[in-house]
Amino acid sequence: MNIQIAGTGRHLPEDVLTNADLEKMVATSNQWIVERTGIHERRIAGKGVCASDLAAPAAQQALAAAGIKPEEVDLIIVGTSTPDMYFPSTACFVQAKIGAVNAVAFDVLAACSGFIYGLSMAENFLKGGKFKTALVIGAEVYSSIINWEDRTTCVLFGDGAGAVVLRAGEGTPGILSTHIFSDGTKAGDLYTPGGGSVNRFTPELVTMKKYALTMKGNSTFKVAVKSMADAARIALEKNGVSASDLKMVVPHQANQRIISAVAKQLGLDESLFYSNLERYGNTAAASIPIALDEVVREGKAVKGDLILMVTFGGGFTWGSALIRL
Numbered sequence: 658m659n660i661q662i663a664g665t666g667r668h669l670p671e672d673v674l675t676n677a678d679l680e681k682m683v684a685t686s687n688q689w690i691v692e693r694t695g696i697h698e699r700r701i702a703g704k705g706v707c708a709s710d711l712a713a714p715a716a717q718q719a720l721a722a723a724g725i726k727p728e729e730v731d732l733i734i735v736g737t738s739t740p741d742m743y744f745p746s747t748a749c750f751v752q753a754k755i756g757a758v759n760a761v762a763f764d765v766l767a768a769c770s771g772f773i774y775g776l777s778m779a780e781n782f783l784k785g786g787k788f789k790t791a792l793v794i795g796a797e798v799y800s801s802i803i804n805w806e807d808r809t810t811c812v813l814f815g816d817g818a819g820a821v822v823l824r825a826g827e828g829t830p831g832i833l834s835t836h837i838f839s840d841g842t843k844a845g846d847l848y849t850p851g852g853g854s855v856n857r858f859t860p861e862l863v864t865m866k867k868y869a870l871t872m873k874g875n876s877t878f879k880v881a882v883k884s885m886a887d888a889a890r891i892a893l894e895k896n897g898v899s900a901s902d903l904k905m906v907v908p909h910q911a912n913q914r915i916i917s918a919v920a921k922q923l924g925l926d927e928s929l930f931y932s933n934l935e936r937y938g939n940t941a942a943a944s945i946p947i948a949l950d951e952v953v954r955e956g957k958a959v960k961g962d963l964i965l966m967v968t969f970g971g972g973f974t975w976g977s978a979l980i981r982l
């Protein structure tokens with residue numbers, strides 16, 4: 658039983674927030690943001706636009722590319738840490754919006770690693786033989802958990818969604834392997850402290866903006882580089898593949914300096930690493946499927962090409978996946 662990537666899709670909100678806009682909101686500068694992150698602008702979901710509103714059109718685009726009807730989908734997994742609601746899952750909202758009436762739907766929470774975690778889960782479900790067709794989606798509205806007065810985080814993130822359709826069958830393998838990892842001892846380095854059962858919603862919590870994302874940027878940066886490089890090596894070794902066999906690396910889009918440092922640790926040319934950070938910032942679990950869809954639709958990689966995806970996020974969580982288009 659092999660798993661093929663049958664189609665990809667993405668959806669970005671239209672509203673653009675530029676570095677110049679942020680200069681008017683917090684004590685920052687275009688120069689600082691560009692030099693430290695590589696980000697020039699990000700997309701922001703309009704008022705009332707939720708994660709499933711972005712996920713549904715991305716999923717529909719991926720299904721259209723695969724030539725698969727919504728009723729044929731058996732499984733929907735949405736990687737998100739900015740769900741529509743605590744429950745039901747965002748995946749259930751997506752199921753209803755696209756009419757995937759025969760699907761089982763649930764979310765996976767692994768922050769920026771949510772898409773690779775979802776891909777790994779879908780791979781195992783499909784290999785188990787119970788399901789044939791899966792939609793794996795990364796969808797985020799990080800603008801809803803940002804403290805817009807905190808310059809250390811508000812310049813980094815953006816909103817968006819990306820999706821892939823996976824199909825189990827006899828053809829050549831599309832997913833060669835997935836590898837996922839966690840370290841819960843570092844939870845306090847990157848988290849949203851309030852709103853859960855630890856710090857429940859109160860007027861004080863909202864006044865103190867405790868619902869917002871908090872990050873120790875510098876230590877996260879160092880662990881991210883090492884973890885992503887390790888996960889990349891594991892995927893290559895497991896498949897007996899060398900970097901020269903790769904068409905491209907599609908990394909999580911957190912920071913251009915992280916991408917450069919990962920490339921350096923692996924002894925690879927940075928040009929092998931796809932980047933759209935400049936336009937979208939860090940869209941967390943959505944960043945890899947958005948980038949993958951751009952790569953596919955713009956013909957930067959074609960059928961048969963090997964692509965390595967690597968990620969890192971809150972938890973800490975990290976992972977990799979080696980795929981053949």
Ligand code: ACO
Binds near residue numbers: 769877878
């Ligand atoms: N504008 C201007 N100055 C700023 C800004 C800003 N937007 N933000 C911070 N600064 C200042 C700081 O206050 C500090 O000033 P000080 O020296 O006077 O104290 C100085 O710039 C340097 O700050 P650092 O935090 O050391 O900057 P760094 O070079 O580490 O860059 C960044 C910060 C971009 C956050 C980087 O650490 C990073 O990318 N970290 C990793 C992010 C990541 O990978 N997250 C994981 C995925 S996200 C997820 O899972 C949800």
